[in-house]
Amino acid sequence: MAHPSQTRIPATYMRGGTSKGVFFRLQDLPERCQVPGAERDKLFMRVIGSPDPYAAQIDGMGGATSSTSKCVILSASSQPNHDVDYLYGQVSIDKPFVDWSGNCGNLSTAAGAFAIHAGLVDPARIPENGVCAVRIWQANINKTIIAHVPVSNGQVQETGDFELDGVTFPAAEIVLEFLDPSDDGEEGGSMFPTGNLVDDLEVPGVGTFKATLISAGIPTVFVNAEEIGYSGTELREQINGDPEQLARFEKIRVAGALRMGLIKSAEEAATRQHTPKLAFVAKPKDYLSSSGKTVHASEVDLLVRALSMGKLHHAMMGTCAVAIGTAAAIPGTLVNLAAGDGAREAVSFGHPSGTLRVGAQATLVGGQWAVTKAIMSRSARILMEGSVRVPGDSF
Template sequence: MTTSTDPKPKFAPQIKVPATYMRGGTSKGVFFNLTDLPIEAQEPGAARDALLLRVIGSPDPYGKQTDGMGGATSSTSKTVILAKSDKADHDVDYLFGQVAIDKPFVDWSGNCGNLTAAVGSFAISNGLVDSCRVPENGIAFVRIWQKNIQKTIVAHVPMTNGEVQETGAFELDGVTFAAAEVQVEFLAPADGEGAMFPTGNLIDDLKVPTDVVESGVLQATMINAGIPTVFINASELGYSGAELQDAINGDAKALAMFETIRAYGAVQMGLIKHIDEAATRQHTPKVAIVAPPIDYTSSSGKQIAKTDIDLNVRALSMGKLHHAMMGTAAVAIGTAAAIPGTLVHLAASQSLSLSNSASSDSVTFGHPSGTLKVGAEATEVDGNWQVNKVVMSRSARVLMEGWVRVPATAI
């Protein structure tokens, strides 16, 4: 029992950390300048992860992230740490952390292609890009070193009167309001050793439990471009490829099936040694289903005609069907579409006319929120396919800037 003479309990105060809340593409995240983080969190490790978890509001057994900045979806449970790059011919280092919603886990295994669109804007506005490289008016070419995947990305950031231009007329399906267009180039996006197809095959027989499919085998294209991705024919799983979120996210059995496919794909791609390890690698690989184009109605009510697209793709992120398309998965889609013989190319074969040599074609695919166009330059050299770059347009905008507060005990 507490009496008036009992000492008052001592509670740690909250600390303030400078931060910017930004939308990039169809994602949102909390952006930090590395040097603004508490000293303990400026290096990778438990303190950094603990800070980011508390900022976002994870782990949350209610799945809402009410006590943090997260939005309770994989698209809005994200963090970015940026620093001036000391790497030759680069302006900024970009590190992405995908924060789990209901688990105490930050996944550093891959990139976020959508938030990449906001990296250049943040870097310019926060003095991370040398002023001599930023025009008063025109396009600033921000050279980004993506630290998670050790790759170069170039963001084309529009400038007006010395400031980043964020407003404009560019419309991106999955984003309600128009904004300025930001073109993003992913250079040589296959993995560091050039193993675009980790198994060496354009199509593999992926062995899965018979409760996934009776035969225990699925055809799969497993590619590492942008982000490791496992592509499956939608028809093999009983889907049309034109599903919206509720059709899959409201089906617990379907979500468990896709997670099983993801785990077995991760093993066959050499990302993990045993399927049990998939639980500690939630961000990668992605799983996507592909299908030839058909008419459908997007989640916003927009009518998508099969003549407007080359194929349909639906992809899962962090265990749920994405409301639009992850930027990194779009890189994988564009790359695979440019290479004859992949499941993605075959699904789009009626619409595409890609050659077996150099290619700089684009592909337009349907996703739950609408459509997206992505271009890829792929070349076959001595029987091996290489992708030189993948290009797509996104948009980005600062939503709020100031300080994020967390209890001092969080780190």
């Protein structure tokens, strides 16, 4: 029996921060996939190798973790005073869906670099040598990100000596500015959907915990590590190998999603794995990072561990780092209290792979907290470019 041949689609495989993804220009996608819908989702699942009951993504570009099961579309911006529109899809590893409910902060770094590589930035705006401020419209959440991308001889400078915990090799530093990161733009609510800096979150069958429910960078549920039986120094292996505990974490996340108004029923959470994130915080302690390097309590303001797509993240999601920086800047949140309370414009936190510093500017306006921007540094580089191939009948 004859089978359809494979379809070739121009694509670029990139690392951005501590994530990797397959990047496409919108105009390079098959015509029926240039608009949102089932065909686009099927294409991206097949590119990545999902759904995979083996949870390995062997027959695709995915790396079987939430950090590597990602696709990105860039196009010339539809918004005034922006260079590119950036749309991000988090591909489920073992289930047949793509989650479009939020951004990837790490791949925002690569989006800025790719925009220049792919010819989507006006050449007149790119210096021969210097830094190009790529103005990105994040189309998932309707927010502006500015990526300050270094340029050498008219091309993106990818190599350098900037080191990022969670990434083995140094590269060139890219500074990201997340403008007005509060509220995910989807629900039209405030930065604190419940109106409280701290809530008593009742989790059926688990218990009631103090929680900070914030929508900044990405909707995030913060709880205290000690209150849920952890120290805040845990590494991936201590969490991800325990299905019972992962199920408990998911119940907490679902309760937070319901309380934030992101879902209407617990069942709906199964198709919204990307948001909200769940993170637990603790006061500084010495611990051994996943690379074997000791992180000293004196180096950080607090410890944070975050889960993505049901598993503990190996480092920290960029959008969750924005949420951490924002919450840390607001006195009274659990994140701020773990960092020692009081006003601050930047925070350094410990995660499984090491440390990260993020800044945020928070102000109280009319009794409501607002954040003008959050800033952090990442890096990005092209790993491979050319075409991906997928069976012609798969989308």
